Amino acid sequence: AQSVTQPDIHITVSEGASLELRCNYSYGATPYLFWYVQSPGQGLQLLLKYFSGDTLVQGIKGFEAEFKRSQSSFNLRKPSVHWSDAAEYFCAVGPFGNEKLTFGTGTRLTIIP
């Protein structure tokens, strides 16, 4: 069965600093991988996705993620965070079909001035 692990429940970063959020998955083949962001009181919004091809994918809001098959990871990065990036971030993994996606438990990001 597929699974996804986000090891960090809560991360605090200073504004302007770099960010890396970890996502590790377990899946038998090359998965479909996603990062979603949830701002307070809002629904989730897609940041980026990986299906195939270039293992470094660019998303919205200046985020990027790198698929590393050997490490079963799909970590999310941003070179310089802004206060507006404070939110909860969810990694999701699955095969074909949104109905088969497994979401991680999320990482809450706090930005300090």
Next chain:
Amino acid sequence: NAGVTQTPKFQVLKTGQSMTLQCAQDMNHNSMYWYRQDPGMGLRLIYYSASEGTTDKGEVPNGYNVSRLNKREFSLRLESAAPSQTSVYFCASSVTRSLGDNSPLHFGNGTRLTVT
């Protein structure tokens, strides 16, 4: 564009009461989904509707029913609410052009339900 609209935003129920959570999307999407979000559990799929006229169970369907009223609307019903159903419920939609499509999910803002 409103996107995905959920009503109500908040609801408190007593054990055994029933209620229906409403969801409507104005993006002409084919597929719609209901998730619940619990602390430390991530999002779990309750039911989904791949297209108008079809519904299927997700990971945690027990205690819930759904109706795909038309292409726009997908409701979730709790027939006899239990404290274990205290959660935040999210409706989502995706365009899903073909079987196995992973089109982006578009989420509503959620309904916070408390069952006492």
